[in-house]
Amino acid sequence: MACPLEQFSNLDIWDEKTRYFLDKIKYQDFNTYGFIVDRVPRGCGCILENLSPQRKGHITIWDARWEEGVGSQGLVVLYAYDPPKESKISRLDLIKADLDELGVGQARLYQARHWKHHPYVDSQTLKEGFYEKINQIQGRDGIFLTGEIVSGLSIENAIWHSKYLLEEFFF
Ligand SMILES: Cc1cc2nc3c(=O)[nH]c(=O)nc-3n(C[C@H](O)[C@H](O)[C@H](O)COP(=O)(O)OP(=O)(O)OC[C@H]3O[C@@H](n4cnc5c(N)ncnc54)[C@H](O)[C@@H]3O)c2cc1C
Known part of the structure; x- marks a missing residue:
């Protein structure tokens, strides 16, 4: 999923904590x-x-x-x-x-x-383990999360993260 993840926080595929974290995503x-x-x-x-x-x-x-x-x-x-x-x-x-x-x-x-x-989350949400949770659920039910909130700002970072997912989970 490379779309804005907070728009899909209500899906049944997530556990409660994932829904909580996705709802915390904010924008400038x-x-x-x-x-x-x-x-x-x-x-x-x-x-x-x-x-x-x-x-x-x-x-x-x-x-x-x-x-x-x-x-x-x-x-x-x-x-x-x-x-x-x-x-x-x-x-x-x-x-x-x-x-x-x-x-x-x-x-x-x-x-x-x-x-x-x-897209970003505030420091409290970071402390609560936002990225640990994202990493934990990568690949669950065949779903991978990517895009700016996961990879960081810039097109190059988005590409690097997609490459990381491919190497880690597919090759
Ligand atoms: C004005 C501006 C200038 C920038 N200039 C640069 C630059 O010069 N160099 C650089 O490296 N980075 C630049 N960036 C940052 C770069 O654009 C982002 O870091 C990068 O595009 C993030 O990739 P992404 O895949 O997360 O999001 P996006 O590229 O925004 O892709 C998200 C996709 O999700 C789709 N989408 C949205 N809602 C839904 C939905 N409900 N269902 C399905 N799909 C949906 C959108 O149509 C879009 O295609 C700039 C950003 C902005 C806003």
Whole structure:
């Protein structure tokens, strides 16, 4: 199973503890924004001070992928978590204010996408044995669990974990 596991925590195939653990999976609310700007910056970068929980909602990473557009009008992709629920400013207005502060005037929104990003469990659930349980039930009734919550973030990690399952249980 490589789909979001918490959606299937109610299946009869699980024991009670597995159901409990799968229900504990949470996500980060993450956004990507494509903006057309007049002067595309080179490459990509991270705004380190915006990585703190107090700065949630502000731009964390910017990315200009196409070398030929540098210095002229083109697309920049920005990444940001959702602002806290109590924030009075909308997530898009926060980004626009950041762009103004960075001196990027006249940025035009091309597209915005919201993602449920980076599944995780909190430290209490880790202490209670979330991953020990996942490992214990791998292969039970011919069912294997994989995907980001098991392997960690990134496509490469997902591939490594699938390879591990193949080598451990099938060859
Ligand atoms: C905006 C963004 C940018 C990223 N950039 C990078 C990057 O540059 N490099 C990198 O390595 N990683 C990147 N990642 C992380 C990477 O995408 C994930 O780590 C990886 O895709 C996780 O793989 P997965 O199989 O767990 O989940 P997914 O790839 O999300 O696959 C889950 C699958 O389950 C399916 N599904 C959902 N619900 C159901 C259901 N009810 N029934 C059946 N199927 C269902 C979905 O359609 C999907 O195909 C990025 C993530 C995001 C959100």
